Amino acid sequence: xxTIFQLIAILALVVGTLFSVVGVVGFxxxxxxxxxxxxxxxVGVFGVVLLLVAAVVGQPLGWGRGLVLxxxxxxxxxxxxxxxxxxxxxxxxxxxxxxxDDLLCASKSKS
Amino acid sequence: MYNLLLxxxxxxxxxxxxxxxxxxxxxxxxxxxxxxxxxxxxxxRLMAWRRLPSAFIALMKYVVILAYDLxxxxxxxxxxxxxxxxxxxxxxxxxPSESESELGTxxxxxxxxxxxxxxxxxxxxxxVMYTNCLDATKSEKYVAxxxxxxxxxxxxxxx
Amino acid sequence: MVTLEIIFIYILYISLLxxxxxxxxxxxxxxxxxxxxxxxxxxxxxxxxxxxxxxLLSLIxxxxxxxxxxxxxxxxxxxGMVALAKYVADEQMF
Numbered sequence: 010x011x012t013i014f015q016l017i018a019i020l021a022l023v024v025g026t027l028f029s030v031v032g033v034v035g036f037x038x039x040x041x042x043x044x045x046x047x048x049x050x051x052v053g054v055f056g057v058v059l060l061l062v063a064a065v066v067g068q069p070l071g072w073g074r075g076l077v078l079x080x081x082x083x084x085x086x087x088x089x090x091x092x093x094x095x096x097x098x099x100x101x102x103x104x105x106x107x108x109x110d111d112l113l114c115a116s117k118s119k120s
Numbered sequence: 121m122y123n124l125l126l127x128x129x130x131x132x133x134x135x136x137x138x139x140x141x142x143x144x145x146x147x148x149x150x151x152x153x154x155x156x157x158x159x160x161x162x163x164x165r166l167m168a169w170r171r172l173p174s175a176f177i178a179l180m181k182y183v184v185i186l187a188y189d190l191x192x193x194x195x196x197x198x199x200x201x202x203x204x205x206x207x208x209x210x211x212x213x214x215x216p217s218e219s220e221s222e223l224g225t226x227x228x229x230x231x232x233x234x235x236x237x238x239x240x241x242x243x244x245x246x247x248v249m250y251t252n253c254l255d256a257t258k259s260e261k262y263v264a265x266x267x268x269x270x271x272x273x274x275x276x277x278x279x
Numbered sequence: 280m281v282t283l284e285i286i287f288i289y290i291l292y293i294s295l296l297x298x299x300x301x302x303x304x305x306x307x308x309x310x311x312x313x314x315x316x317x318x319x320x321x322x323x324x325x326x327x328x329x330x331x332x333x334x335l336l337s338l339i340x341x342x343x344x345x346x347x348x349x350x351x352x353x354x355x356x357x358x359g360m361v362a363l364a365k366y367v368a369d370e371q372m373f
Binding site for chain 3: 012015016018019022023025026029030032033036037042045046049052053056057060061063064067068074075077078081082085088089092093095096097099100102
Binding site: 027028031034035038039040043044046047048050051054055073074077084087088090091094095097098104 | 133136137139190193194197198200201202206208210229230233234237239240241242252254
């Protein structure tokens with residue numbers, strides 16, 4: 010049983026670190042703000058949560074606050090991404106190579 | 121009376137976070153929780169006790185679907201980022217939320233942000249959500265289907 | 280199993296090193312950003328990576344107090360990010 014918990018902790022650590030690296034690489038490589046938001050949101054939701062799963066499994070004394078922190082991150086991660094995306098749209102940042110844009114059509118037909 | 125019902129889980133969360141079960145800490149926790157309830161003053165809602173088991177089953181199903189969507193979205197974003205050609209065709213798609221209550225609209229926006237490759241950017245008065253998609257060409261049909269299933273589950277939870 | 284524990288500790292230190300490198304990269308993007316929202320995004324990433332480093336420290340030193348600190352940091356980071364985004368969008372806080 011101890012061995013299985015240790016294996017789960019090691020797996021969670023490796024996958025979480027991998028997702029952190031993917032998020033930062035996406036933050037550098039992707040062309041504009043709206044697509045970067047997808048990548049950085051994944052760091053918060055995957056990287057930290059998987060590290061916390063490793064902490065909950067590998068260290069039996071702190072599972073209560075680990076679960077509280079996991080649920081907190083799950084709720085607030087999309088809210089932060091939504092706030093930043095809405096701010097980027099309000100100050101009118103351009104997006105690169107948009108195939109379709111329903112919001113532009115809606116605002117044109119309204120005005 | 122309803123506030124007294126809310127006081128118990130808040131006190132349990134406080135005791136878990138402080139991990140100190142002495143009498144003095146209990147009294148301090150009671151004072152803090154009472155202060156929070158006096159500040160927030162949650163509105164009274166009718167609890168339908170007979171619907172509770174089906175609502176619980178719907179909640180479990182919703183959490184499982186959410187976790188599956190989350191894993192799929194992580195894999196999709198990782199594949200797009202690590203691809204050397206960066207195959208993104210982004211665009212903004214309008215999705216109607218089809219929910220009357222404000223809580224339902226907020227929860228469906230949260231769920232859409234967690235699903236593969238979408239992110240709610242703007243929302244107008246009628247509840248139409250404008251989402252930024254990483255792959256705007258094929259996501260429309262999939263999104264409508266998933267949204268309908270999710271709204272059914274949410275109605276079952278919060279009816 | 281003794282070898283599994285040793286592998287776990289090695290992976291912990293390697294992951295800590297990787298996260299510190301990622302933090303320096305994010306800090307460079309905040310310093311030389313393209314526009315306001317880009318720097319804001321970099322700050323959000325920086326606070327999230329700090330959270331990850333705190334969780335890793337609690338795993339290394341076997342103390343729960345770091346998870347408490349990261350709980351407070353997560354709450355402060357969320358409120359700060361929402362307030363800054365609202366300030367950038369509307370030119371006012373409230």
